[in-house]
Amino acid sequence: MKSDGSRGHRLLRSSRLRDGRPLLRAALGLLTAAAVALPFTAAWQYDALRRAVADQTAPPASGGPGTDADADAKPAPAASAPVVLAYHDIGPDDRSRYTVSLEHFDAQLRALRDAGYRTLSTREFTDFLRTGRTPGPRTVHLTFDDGTHGLWTHADPVLARYGMKAAAYLITGQVGTHRPYYLSWAEVGRMARSGRWDFQAHTHLSHERAAVDAAGHERSVFTNRLWLADEGRVETSAEYRRRIAADLDRSIRDLLAHDLPRPRLFAYPFSERLDQSNLDERDTEALRSMLRKRFTATFTNNPARPLPAGPHAVAVGQVQRLEVTRDTDPAGLLRELARWAPVAPGDVDRPLSHPGHWQATGDTEQPALGLLTGDRRPRGGTAHASADYRPLGTAGWTDYRLRATVGGLHGTSNSAGITLRAGSEHPVSLSVGRNTASLATDGRKDTGDRRGCRLDPSATHRITVSVTPRRVRVSVDGEPCTTVRAGRWPATESAGGFALSVHNDGPERQWPRFTSLKVG
Incomplete structure (x- = not known):
């Protein structure tokens, strides 16, 4: 029994070895294939990574254009x-x-x-x-x-x-x-x-x-x-x-x-x-x-x-x-x-002396400031010229005062304008002629006053405008003229600077002009 058992064990072991030879050969083949493919796999992975993450360029040498x-x-x-x-x-x-x-x-x-x-x-x-x-x-x-x-x-x-x-x-x-x-x-x-x-x-x-x-x-x-x-x-x-x-x-x-x-x-x-x-x-x-x-x-x-x-x-x-x-x-x-950069009203120095601070609006030709001050004549066919004063720097203004002098007013054919809170949700437009001044609101939500006043006829008028979040008050030639009060909107909705304009549609083509402007 022992001899037969030993012989049987040897035969079984020999049979297992013979049966396992194909598996062993397959395993060795896989290892060989993996060893051969490893460099190619690594290269593929590197190439995929390279495609996903491009090489960076070195910064240029110092002292490039614009220095x-x-x-x-x-x-x-x-x-x-x-x-x-x-x-x-x-x-x-x-x-x-x-x-x-x-x-x-x-x-x-x-x-x-x-x-x-x-x-x-x-x-x-x-x-x-x-x-x-x-x-x-x-x-x-x-x-x-x-x-x-x-x-x-x-x-x-x-x-x-x-x-x-x-x-x-x-x-x-x-x-x-x-x-x-x-x-x-x-x-x-x-x-x-x-x-x-x-x-x-x-x-x-x-x-x-x-x-x-x-x-x-x-x-x-x-x-x-x-x-x-x-x-x-x-x-x-x-x-x-x-x-x-x-x-x-x-x-x-x-x-x-x-x-x-x-x-x-x-x-x-x-x-x-x-x-x-x-x-x-x-x-x-x-x-x-x-x-x-x-x-x-x-x-x-x-x-x-x-x-x-x-x-x-x-x-x-x-x-x-x-x-x-x-x-x-x-x-x-x-x-x-x-x-x-924001500019404070108190820091504005002689706005009519700085053409670069004005931005033309509408069809106004450049430079705009000369048309507003009378230093340049508008081209033929022009009836209106306007410009904003530093629209980005004054976008946050809520409290300020303007003092302006307008000359060259003639009959009912021409007028000068000042827009307050320019660029805001609730701008207010002032128009001044030889005989009258009027104030109008342009915002969608405005429910305030729209008024005007009669003026003593004159080719020149002195205008004072006081702007706060709650109202715009106008005086002409030292006399109160009109006021527009704000609706119930946040103060930030009426933040904004100012713009000037001149208008002329008369046959004489006589243009008004701003001769002075102070801000405070």
């Missing part, structure tokens, strides 16, 4: 509110005005640093919007729309050189597509981990244009109801609102899904204005409500009114940005930042 021009540009006053700068792409493409070259971008950031500017993160900027406290002597918030790959390959090394921060506004549905035009999520992750970048919302897939009517006219799909060709009709309000809400929510989910903080700010696609869309008033308010529900504020480069960062922008939930293009040189950037 010498920086000296003649003065920075903004030290206590200015932050200005939001709007970039798109950084790189060598010279076909688009929205692509800033690497050399110019480096020169711009160097000019900002040398002028004492500091860049803000989104958290710091939204803290300013919430508290109203200026976050430092001179600050800017750098924003980049669309999420192009140039932010990683070209812009990021320059930010690192100057120790600056920026925010990228992503079209989340485009991330990782059309490579190498858009960023990949891997690049976004590296940028976020650097501490130099944060990421905000620019829609999921609503940054495009499509037909909005049967004729095929194309506009932004975000701010317009679309033409449904298969059904021969325009989207209903309900369909539009559902589509936009779904797009905004998907954009937020995409950012959160990639371990990024919830976005606080939103940039309108194409910076298109709502008053130029096919939305009615209810749809417009519904869109604004959706944005207010999801974000602290929205950005646009083309608002219907001046809205630089400040209390009035916070009140309406929208902030205007200063757009930077390939033609923006460092000195020009500093001049624009100074132009955007």
Whole structure:
């Protein structure tokens, strides 16, 4: 039994060895194949990573374009509110005005640093919007729309050189597509981990244009109801609102899904204005409500009114940005930042002596100030000329007084005008002629007085206007004339500076003129 058992055990063991030879050979074959394939697998993985994370370019050598021009540009006053700068792409493409070259971008950031500017993160900027406290002597918030790959390959090394921060506004549905035009999520992750970048919302897939009517006219799909060709009709309000809400929510989910903080700010696609869309008033308010529900504020480069960062922008939930293009040189950037800086009424010095502080409106030809002061004659066929005084710097004005002298008034054919609270929701227009003065409100919600007064006929009148959030009071030649009182709206809705105008439709073509103007 023992001998038979031993023999049986040996036979069984021999049988197992013979049966296991194919398995052993297969295992050895797999190991051999893996060893042979390992270099190729590693190369494939490296190539995939390279495609997902492009190589970065080195910052340009110091002393690039624009260095010498920086000296003649003065920075903004030290206590200015932050200005939001709007970039798109950084790189060598010279076909688009929205692509800033690497050399110019480096020169711009160097000019900002040398002028004492500091860049803000989104958290710091939204803290300013919430508290109203200026976050430092001179600050800017750098924003980049669309999420192009140039932010990683070209812009990021320059930010690192100057120790600056920026925010990228992503079209989340485009991330990782059309490579190498858009960023990949891997690049976004590296940028976020650097501490130099944060990421905000620019829609999921609503940054495009499509037909909005049967004729095929194309506009932004975000701010317009679309033409449904298969059904021969325009989207209903309900369909539009559902589509936009779904797009905004998907954009937020995409950012959160990639371990990024919830976005606080939103940039309108194409910076298109709502008053130029096919939305009615209810749809417009519904869109604004959706944005207010999801974000602290929205950005646009083309608002219907001046809205630089400040209390009035916070009140309406929208902030205007200063757009930077390939033609923006460092000195020009500093001049624009100074132009955007808030100015106090008491700091205004001889406004009629500074042509550069006036911005023509309507069809007024440049330079506008000469038409208002009589130093230039309007071209033939012109009946009206007007200009705003520093519309961005005075956008937050709520209390001020103007003293102006108007001459050259003639009959009933010409007049001079002063618009108070210019650019606000509730502007007030004063018109002064040889015999009369009248005050009218232009805002949609105004329910205040609309009045005028008779004047002693004269070619020259002295005008005093006192503006507060609650009223606009006018005196002419030292005598009270008329007052318009405010409705029950927040003071920020009536914040704004002033504009001047002259009008002449008489056969004599005799133009009135402003001979003096003081602000206090």
